[in-house]
Amino acid sequence: MTNKKLASLFSNIALYLEIDSVPFKPQAYVRAANAIESLSEGVEKIYEREGLRGLEQIPGVGKSIAEKTEEYIKTGEIQEHEKLRKKFPVDIQELTSIEGVGPKMVRDLYKHLKIKTLDDLEKAAKAGKVRKLPNFGEKTEQNILQGIDFVKRSKGRWLLGNIYPYQEDLVARLEDSPLITRAVAAGSIRRMKETIGDVDILITTSKPEKAVEYFLSLVSYEKIWGKGSTKVSLRTTEGFDIDMRVLRQEVFGAGLQYFTGSKEHNVRLRTRAANKGYKLSEYGLFRGEKRIACKTEQDVYKALGMEYIEPELREDQGEIDCALEGKLPSVIPYDSLKGDLQVQTNWTDGKDSIEAMAKEAKKQGLEYIAITDHTRDLAMTGGMDEKKLLAQMREIDKINSKSEFRNSKFKILKGAEVNIRKDGTLDITDEVLSRLDVVGIAVHSSFKMTKKDMTARIVKAMRNPNVDILFHPTGRLIHKREAYEVDMDEIIREVKKTGTILEINAFPDRLDLKDSNIKKAVEAGCKMTIDSDAHAQDHFGCLKYGIAQAKRGWAEKKDIINTLSAEKMLAMLP
DNA sequence: GCCGTTTTCGGCCCGACTGTTTTCAGTCG
Numbered sequence: 001m002t003n004k005k006l007a008s009l010f011s012n013i014a015l016y017l018e019i020d021s022v023p024f025k026p027q028a029y030v031r032a033a034n035a036i037e038s039l040s041e042g043v044e045k046i047y048e049r050e051g052l053r054g055l056e057q058i059p060g061v062g063k064s065i066a067e068k069t070e071e072y073i074k075t076g077e078i079q080e081h082e083k084l085r086k087k088f089p090v091d092i093q094e095l096t097s098i099e100g101v102g103p104k105m106v107r108d109l110y111k112h113l114k115i116k117t118l119d120d121l122e123k124a125a126k127a128g129k130v131r132k133l134p135n136f137g138e139k140t141e142q143n144i145l146q147g148i149d150f151v152k153r154s155k156g157r158w159l160l161g162n163i164y165p166y167q168e169d170l171v172a173r174l175e176d177s178p179l180i181t182r183a184v185a186a187g188s189i190r191r192m193k194e195t196i197g198d199v200d201i202l203i204t205t206s207k208p209e210k211a212v213e214y215f216l217s218l219v220s221y222e223k224i225w226g227k228g229s230t231k232v233s234l235r236t237t238e239g240f241d242i243d244m245r246v247l248r249q250e251v252f253g254a255g256l257q258y259f260t261g262s263k264e265h266n267v268r269l270r271t272r273a274a275n276k277g278y279k280l281s282e283y284g285l286f287r288g289e290k291r292i293a294c295k296t297e298q299d300v301y302k303a304l305g306m307e308y309i310e311p312e313l314r315e316d317q318g319e320i321d322c323a324l325e326g327k328l329p330s331v332i333p334y335d336s337l338k339g340d341l342q343v344q345t346n347w348t349d350g351k352d353s354i355e356a357m358a359k360e361a362k363k364q365g366l367e368y369i370a371i372t373d374h375t376r377d378l379a380m381t382g383g384m385d386e387k388k389l390l391a392q393m394r395e396i397d398k399i400n401s402k403s404e405f406r407n408s409k410f411k412i413l414k415g416a417e418v419n420i421r422k423d424g425t426l427d428i429t430d431e432v433l434s435r436l437d438v439v440g441i442a443v444h445s446s447f448k449m450t451k452k453d454m455t456a457r458i459v460k461a462m463r464n465p466n467v468d469i470l471f472h473p474t475g476r477l478i479h480k481r482e483a484y485e486v487d488m489d490e491i492i493r494e495v496k497k498t499g500t501i502l503e504i505n506a507f508p509d510r511l512d513l514k515d516s517n518i519k520k521a522v523e524a525g526c527k528m529t530i531d532s533d534a535h536a537q538d539h540f541g542c543l544k545y546g547i548a549q550a551k552r553g554w555a556e557k558k559d560i561i562n563t564l565s566a567e568k569m570l571a572m573l574p
Numbered sequence: 575g576c577c578g579t580t581t582t583c584g585g586c587c588c589g590a591c592t593g594t595t596t597t598c599a600g601t602c603g
Binding site (some may be wrong): 022023024025026027028029031032059060061062063064065099100101102103104105134135136137139140143348349374377378379380381382383422444445446448 | 575576577585586587588589590591592593594595599600601602603
């Protein structure tokens with residue numbers, strides 16, 4: 001995981017340089033950091049094979065950053081970074097993670113109050129010292145305290161999308177070993193919760209000690225919390241914990257059920273079992289001394305007289321009663337999407353071209369994507385005005401007519417992610433909107449309106465007859481920003497009137513709508529779409545997190561319009 | 575500091591919003 005650490009060093013350098021208002025260099029470091037973080041290969045490997053020259057091939061990495069990378073590979077640190085850190089001995093990553101706090105504020109806070117950490121800042125703000133600084137005031141102090149509260153609450157939890165690929169890789173490598181007959185992730189990862197506290201791995205093996213050693217050889221860890229013959233618990237160098245347990249083959253199902261949770265689900269399940277005269281534990285379902293089910297999870301649920309409950313539903317949200325009555329919804333399966341209705345390209349803030357995104361989507365088995373770049377008001381992304389949008393539409397026609405796409409089922413649809421202004425109007429004219437296949441709308445600014453005003457703003461935008469989809473309806477960014485205040489019931493009522501489609505945005509830090517809102521939408525009979533919000537080719541993989549979210553919201557295939565063919569999907573749009 | 579040529583230095587996404595000003599700096603997207 002050198003890439004990640006190195007990337008974080010470079011982003012730190014960028015922040016330190018911004019303190020000094022150094023022009024342009026910070027962006028260069030940020031670009032390099034992003035490029036390094038998204039590499040599929042370790043920088044050491046590249047360096048080993050191709051030396052400095054290989055490093056310079058990474059986009060955004062030139063001579064100087066390549067040399068710093070070399071220095072880091074050889075010595076584990078970068079002098080430039082040490083120098084800057086001595087000048088401003090502050091936890092700049094942590095402090096700037098507070099919404100509204102940037103490098104300049106960090107500078108002033110350190111200069112006047114010697115604030116170095118989140119805790120320092122919290123104390124100072126609570127003591128009313130922050131408001132007295134030049135250019136700070138009471139409101140800023142309040143915002144800082146709120147921001148700290150938010151950061152603190154999300155500490156120690158990780159985004160599903162950041163951990164899932166790690167877990168997938170680890171499980172695959174465990175299963176590759178002849179020592180191990182079965183390996184599977186349990187816990188909140190298996191339930192696909194939007195954030196994960198730690199990773200639970202279950203294995204079966206005939207040689208527990210050897211398997212534990214093998215597991216330790218695969219994982220790079222900072223600390224072992226505990227180690228026995230059937231369990232090991234550690235902190236990875238990435239900073240999260242893994243619990244690995246060896247289960248006995250014959251009780252694997254019961255163990256998997258137990259360690260998948262959730263705790264609340266299990267408590268209720270055990271109560272049901274007890275009422276029927278059974279006892280349920282991680283070692284099986286018992287009647288008296290007799291073990292009656294334990295091999296598979298299916299056995300356990302069946303023996304309790306209920307339908308099998310998928311892991312994503314096990315949150316004690318009424319799933320057990322439904323399962324007993326045989327009334328569980330058949331939630332949407334993982335392979336059921338035919339299209340993706342939110343895709344950004346290098347026409348705005350995406351990384352790849354329209355054609356590259358289309359090719360990748362096709363490769364992933366999709367039948368269509370809608371290109372939905374940002375519009376005018378999002379100047380920072382190169383947001384498109386009417387003229388640029390029309391040019392892009394012509395470009396899409398051109399690509400669609402290329403033989404590769406023309407002769408296949410695949411189609412690129414024309415769309416946009418249109419900005420909803422503060423007053424509920426849109427930043428593209430109706431005339432141009434009416435020519436698009438898919439019009440998505442979204443809020444990107446003025447997040448701190450009252451609930452009433454924000455709801456009215458969105459409702460007004462949805463009433464535009466050209467509008468098809470409300471993108472990331474609540475605007476939250478997990479661990480970064482709270483959802484804005486909005487009356488979801490009112491939005492749903494309006495959706496029923498206008499036929500607007502609600503989005504389940506699958507990007508790991510959005511997952512917006514969240515599960516409880518999806519459930520509301522399903523109950524009201526709203527239609528939804530699951531979109532990746534891809535900004536690069538490898539982001540299509542995020543769709544599975546959106547599907548997981550839909551499952552957690554009890555959505556069925558029929559509730560999700562992009563399970564349909566392009567033609568049928570388009571017919572569903574208002 | 576990187577990039578891309580105009581081959582060796584100039585350009586680098588920029589507008590809205592906020593809270594603090596009293597004309598703007600900082601932050602965000």
